Structure formats: C-alpha cells, structure tokens
Amino acid sequence: MTDHTAPPRLLPWATTEGKPAYLIGDGTGYLARVADNIESVQLGMADDLLDHVDDMLTDDACTPAQLRFLVERMRESLTDVRRIADSRGARLPEPESGGVAP
Template identity: 65%
Template sequence: MTNPHGVHIARLLPWDGSDGQPCFLLTDGDGYLTRIADNMESVQLGMAGELLDHIDDLLTDLGATSDQLRYGLARMSESLRDVKRIAESRGARLLGSAVDDDRR
C-alpha cells in the first residue's frame, strides 16, 4: 500500500514484539518491512482459509475424536486472533487514509 500523501502512519504488524506486546511500524506505506508484513498477512489469511476447510471436514466426520476437535479448535482460535489483528490493522490504516483525505 503506497500512501499518496507521504504521511507516516503507525501500522499494527501481524506479529507480536519479543515481550508479547503488539508491534507497530511507523511507515508511509512503502518499504521492506511493509512488504514483509503484507506477505505475512497474506500467508495468515491463506492459512485461515485452509484451516476452515479442514475444520469443515472434521465437523462432518462422525468418527472425529474429542482430541481432534480440541486441537482443531485451538488452531482456529490462533487463526482467528491473527485475522482479527489483520482486520484491526487494515481498519486503522483505512481510518488514517480518511483522516489524510480530510486534511487536503
């Protein structure tokens, strides 16, 4: 994402910092770390889609064990946390764009 106004925004990254806290990047929307974050988000969203397909199969399998279902639910929880972070990050960037547009 290139920011046409050259305004720097704080982007929530799709990974935690070393202390487990959210990690932010001050960026104009272009650069090496931005591309890595974009790629990581793409991978996370792709994995979420694949996991949904797997869970759908698991839920229709009458022979699925409670351990299999529990494991699938744990992975779904992790995936939902990633997708939520991506949505928050993208939403914040959209709001930042709206604020930038209002300044013009």
C-alpha cells in the same frame, strides 16, 4: 496545512514481550512488504483451516482430542485475522464530512 503522515501500522506479529508491534513509515519499504506477505500467508492458512473444519464437522469419527486441537488452531487463526483487520481498519482514510448521515 493538513498532515499526510500515515498512522503507525499494526504488524502481523508481536514483540518478544508479547506486545503489539508497529511500523512507522509510508508503507512502501522492505518491512511493510514482509508484513504484507505474512498477512497473506496468515489469511491463506485461515482459508485452509476453514476447509479442514468443514471436513471434520462431517466426520463422525472425530475424537474430542482432535476437535480440541482444531479449536486451538482456530483460536490462533482468528487472533491473526483480527490483528490483520485491526491493522487494515486503522489505515483506512477518515470519511469526508458532508456525506450522507446514517
């Protein structure tokens, strides 16, 4: 008999102690929907930040302080995007054996 239990989902936020937060369940509950919405917002913010980066890179009047602020926001956004990628990657189904070898 195979086990169809979903692996714990890495949530797009940390605990109050700064540790990863996980959700155990089938992914259809209220908290899973909240996590989906937060991930969507985080990815949208990353897109907006990339647009802002494009603008700043073409602006010769950018100050070092503005660029430092931008890099700090990029680090925060990249941390969020990496967490989302880790969460989604961990929930991908295992490849079936018998496939094409690399």
